[in-house]
Amino acid sequence: MEIRHLVTFQKVATLMSFTRAAEELSYAQSSVTTQIRALETSLGVELFDRLGGRIRLTAAGEKLLEYAEQILALTDAARADLAGGGGPSGTLMIGTMESVTSYRMPPLLEFFHHRYPKVQLSLRPSLCAETCYALRQGIFDIGFLMEQETRHQGLETVVLAEEPLVLVAAPGHPLAGQNGLSLADLRAASILATEAGCAYRDLFEEELRVEGTIPFLEFGTIEAIKRGVTSGLGIALLPSVTVAGELEKGEMTQLEWEAPFSVHTQLAWRSGRRLSRELKLFIDQAVRLMREDMSLAESG
Template identity: 85%
Template sequence: MEIRHLVTFQKVATLLSFTRAAEELSYAQSSVTTQIRALETSLGVELFDRLGGRIRLTSAGEKLLEYAEQILALAEAARADVAGGDGPSGTLVVGTMESITSYRMPPLLEFLHHRYPKVQLSLRPSLCAETCHALRQGIFDIGFLMEQQTRHQGLETMVLAEEPLVLVAAPDHALARRTKLTLEDLRAASVLATEAGCAYRDLFEVELRGTETMPFLEFGTIEAIKRGVVSGLGIALLPEVTVTGELEKGQVTALPWDIPFSVYTQLAWRSGRRLSRELKLFIDQAVRLMREDAPLAQSG
């Protein structure tokens, strides 16, 4: 077995596509096919079932994938120790979202930039469901989630904190003068929100829906939502960390509504993956710099 054949096999096995594997590896598709055939010939087994235009791993392929990931991780560790003895290096592809990138990650980004300049981060904005899919497919190395659920099929998950949420409005908004709000009060208001697929937005929508579909004013970014709230366009449910400055300046006010659900900021990676020293470093420092005073939990 050649290392390059294992690299190609791992990519095809995670993507379940010869075409996409060829694109990501910058190979001709015929080269990918040839390498997989050579690997199957050397082992004397079929690694993939070809079902028309689709493929899936055989039982032998599933076994080899576990070994391939361990072999490649060890090869990378050996390369790093021998050729890059001056510290961690390489690129980590990180799935994330605006609320985490802009408001939670800066201390982590600053630390890695100054302390480990050879570790490059490629941040990929995506919804939580997309991040989970990309992690399972091996497209992302690690990802941040903000979800109600802390168990995700095929992933290892580390909870960093329960993420406080706050319902905000402009200080002169009609609801800002109330001492207590009901769902009927909120259903009558104009609601500004992120796109569907954001966990706290979806949970809020379920609470408000009742028997009718709630029309939300969708904005592309949290910053745009905040500007809309300040301008009096409506109310918004957001992570508290994203509006701390506006609350302190009196640009927005917290509305008196007891939020009946919780979401948790989490780190996730593919189950069974051997963690490189760079990934271990990222996880350790994320826990140290981003974790709140909440119990730390890990689940699969």
């Protein structure tokens, strides 16, 4: 059982395609097939069921994939340690969103800037559906999601916390201070929102919909929405972390309406991919620092 055969097997098992694995590894497809056959012969088991033009892992293949991930991760760690003194380095492509980047990630970014300056974190603004697609295609290494669902096909996820949502308005808005707001009250108001595809915006729109489409006023960023709200242009449903400062200063007021749905901030990466030490480090520190930050915010 050779390391290069395990690398090829891991790539085929992740992509579920001999052709795509050959392209990513810069091999001829016949070479990939030969290596998988050699691995199966050395282990005495079939690793893939071949069903016409499709493949899937056998039970033995699924077990081997777990071992292969561990073996290749240890190989990478050993190679890095023996290479001498470099420490974690390289670039991580991270799919994220404005609310996470601006309000949740600063402690994490500061940690990497000071502790691991050779690790470059490349942040790519992206809607959740786009992030999931980019992760499955190997375009992003890791991604942040804020969605109702916590299980995503083809992805491993860690739920950091439930993300509280609040409905806000300017203090002088007609709905400010009213008790027991109904959906009819909200439908009659001007509603400021992010673009379609944002999970909590789509859930809010579905909650308000009776017939046709709710006429949301779409703004490009959360900061633009906040300026619109404070100017009295309308109301908005936003993560509470994004408006905490404005609520504390009295620039906005929270309306007495609680969303009947919830979203969770999550960290996701492609299932079956071999995690580099840099990616493992990012996941571990993101979970630690962001959970701590969110826990402190809840207790405060």
